[in-house]
Amino acid sequence: MSSVEMLNTYFLSIVLASLLVNTTIALYALFFKPHYVKKVIALTIFSDTVNTFAIFIGYRRWVGQTPPRVPVLTDLNQNAIENTIEEFKSLAVDPLPQALVLTAIVIGLAVILFLVFLGWILYSHYKTLDMREIRGLKG
Amino acid sequence: MKLIELVILIVVVLAVALLITVGFEHIIPSTSVRRLAEFYLYTAYNPLVNYTAMSPEAVTAIVWDFRGLDTLFETSVFYLALIGSLALVRGLFVEHVEKSGHGLSIIVRTVTRITAPMIIAVGASIGLHGHLTPGGGFQGGSVIAVLPMIVIVVFSAGFLVLKGVTTSKLITTRSLGLIGIGVTAIALFLAGLALGTSAYVFQNMAKPAAQISMPVSIGGALISGTLWFFNLFEMFAVAAGFTIAFLAIMMARTLEAEKR
Amino acid sequence: MVPGETGVYLLMAIMSLLSAIAVYMAIRERDLVRAVIYSALQSGLYAILYFLLLAPDIGLVYIPVAVGLIPGVLLVLISKTERWERE
Numbered sequence: 001m002s003s004v005e006m007l008n009t010y011f012l013s014i015v016l017a018s019l020l021v022n023t024t025i026a027l028y029a030l031f032f033k034p035h036y037v038k039k040v041i042a043l044t045i046f047s048d049t050v051n052t053f054a055i056f057i058g059y060r061r062w063v064g065q066t067p068p069r070v071p072v073l074t075d076l077n078q079n080a081i082e083n084t085i086e087e088f089k090s091l092a093v094d095p096l097p098q099a100l101v102l103t104a105i106v107i108g109l110a111v112i113l114f115l116v117f118l119g120w121i122l123y124s125h126y127k128t129l130d131m132r133e134i135r136g137l138k139g
Numbered sequence: 140m141k142l143i144e145l146v147i148l149i150v151v152v153l154a155v156a157l158l159i160t161v162g163f164e165h166i167i168p169s170t171s172v173r174r175l176a177e178f179y180l181y182t183a184y185n186p187l188v189n190y191t192a193m194s195p196e197a198v199t200a201i202v203w204d205f206r207g208l209d210t211l212f213e214t215s216v217f218y219l220a221l222i223g224s225l226a227l228v229r230g231l232f233v234e235h236v237e238k239s240g241h242g243l244s245i246i247v248r249t250v251t252r253i254t255a256p257m258i259i260a261v262g263a264s265i266g267l268h269g270h271l272t273p274g275g276g277f278q279g280g281s282v283i284a285v286l287p288m289i290v291i292v293v294f295s296a297g298f299l300v301l302k303g304v305t306t307s308k309l310i311t312t313r314s315l316g317l318i319g320i321g322v323t324a325i326a327l328f329l330a331g332l333a334l335g336t337s338a339y340v341f342q343n344m345a346k347p348a349a350q351i352s353m354p355v356s357i358g359g360a361l362i363s364g365t366l367w368f369f370n371l372f373e374m375f376a377v378a379a380g381f382t383i384a385f386l387a388i389m390m391a392r393t394l395e396a397e398k399r
Numbered sequence: 400m401v402p403g404e405t406g407v408y409l410l411m412a413i414m415s416l417l418s419a420i421a422v423y424m425a426i427r428e429r430d431l432v433r434a435v436i437y438s439a440l441q442s443g444l445y446a447i448l449y450f451l452l453l454a455p456d457i458g459l460v461y462i463p464v465a466v467g468l469i470p471g472v473l474l475v476l477i478s479k480t481e482r483w484e485r486e
Binding site: 004007008011012014015018019021022025026028029033034035037038040041042044045048051052055056059061062067068069070093098101102105106109112113116119120123128129130 | 402403404405407408409411412415416418419422423425426431434435438441442445448449452453454455456457460461464465468469472473476477479480481484485
């Protein structure tokens with residue numbers, strides 16, 4: 001590979017490696033940190049990082065000297081619609097991961113809201129949010 | 140405990156190295172997209188083929204037309220999580236407030252009164268133009284839902300309840316939004332039954348086997364059939380849902396305060 | 400002068416590295432209010448990354464939800480329960 005090509009691939013690999021490091025740190029905190037709110041924060045970081053990974057797969061590199069485009073058609077002139085759609089098809093990024101990630105963000109948000117209400121009920125029963133002490137209580 | 144952490148770390152590092160070696164050309168982006176993506180980009184707005192969605196925005200066309208059933212079930216999952224949360228704190232908050240609490244200073248209150256209509260205008264513009272520019276129902280509803288959170292912090296929770304924004308009215312708004320989505324989804328199916336032709340359940344434009352379709356534009360403005368109505372109802376439903384959650388967590392009290 | 404393509408990838412790499420630092424500081428902080436603020440900072444950096452990866456729909460959902468609503472609900476929960484994480 002030429003040096004510019006290797007530099008581009010190196011920067012994209014930095015993005016990939018930092019996403020994997022974020023996932024590992026969030027999973028570690030989800031298992032080994034004792035407080036309930038810290039576990040909820042780690043769960044939000046984990047789900048957001050997985051969604052970013054899905055969008056990163058759907059990206060597209062530059063073709064020659066022209067940059068890629070957002071998947072929105074802006075030129076609606078009815079006379080030249082064939083050429084516009086052909087050029088749009090060869091330059092736009094993948095729209096399908098964006099649609100699936102939109103659904104995943106809303107479902108993750110619903111689960112986080114329910115976990116916050118559950119944390120409030122736990123505190124008003126056991127007077128503490130430290131999971132080691134709640135695990136040790138018997139009824 | 141230390142031995143387990145070391146073993147997990149080594150296994151994770153080996154698995155990541157294997158993943159990068161085997162799937163390198165599939166994970167790092169290349170200069171071409173997959174064939175499924177080319178199909179969706181080709182048929183999102185194309186008046187010359189007969190299975191199009193007539194919407195210049197490919198992501199909204201996929202969310203509400205090509206994969207509409209995913210969005211329907213995701214809306215119902217959000218609704219179930221909200222009902223579950225309200226059932227957990229059901230006996231723990233009271234809706235009768237005599238007078239409103241003590242808010243923040245007068246400078247903050249005046250600035251909030253000035254920027255409140257701007258937030259609603261921006262949220263409505265993002266939500267209703269979802270088929271032409273990036274935006275849609277979720278985006279507009281989330282932006283509008285920031286406003287009750289700011290009002291509860293700056294004025295107080297009692298102020299909002301005294302103005303008439305109670306939990307039962309918000310649940311009614313959310314249910315009306317969901318009924319609107321359901322009616323729009325089966326509107327063409329019922330019209331097809333009445334006229335004697337065949338039609339699908341989530342249908343937007345004319346398909347090869349069902350020749351009935353919603354209007355593409357009204358009075359010269361492009362509305363893309365059912366997409367505009369879906370965005371409108373989804374905006375109301377999402378804004379009401381977030382407001383209920385924030386009001387409930389703000390006004391919940393402990394069990395001892397109830398029994399005293 | 401860097402050409403356009405390398406400049407965009409360089410910005411993406413810088414945002415990802417800063418978000419990794421923010422995640423590490425959020426996890427090992429024992430004051431929970433500061434942990435929520437670091438998590439909101441990481442979400443802001445992810446929103447810039449979504450804009451650079453040409454996904455404006457996702458960025459428009461992500462900014463009100465992960466910088467405004469989720470830290471708001473978590474801060475209300477912290478103010479009604481306890482603030483410091485025990486060792």
